[in-house]
Amino acid sequence: MKLLDLIDPNVTFISELEDAGCITSQQREHLNNIGQRRGIVDTLLEFLKRRSVADFKKFTNSLAKYQPQLVPLLETGDGKVQF
Secondary structure, three states: OOHHHHOOOOHHHHHHHHHOOOOOHHHHHHHHHHOOHHHHHHHHHHHHHOOOHHHHHHHHHHHHHHOHHHHHHHEOOOOOEOO
16 A cells, blocks of 8 residues: 555645645645545645645644654654655
């Protein structure tokens, strides 16, 4: 199973990403209107690709609150975030 299949893009998590400054309010609205789980995750990752490394760190911090078991899949052995 791929990481993309494991991320649960529920409304609370998407709102947390906006509150953290990881995505914009327009991006949050767009994600909430997609409807399909995989489509939401794919679009979210497209948004994150265009953001800064700091925003990606905000994403991993938010992910740690909702699905902490997934964060190690994004980190290298030395604790650095991998892309």
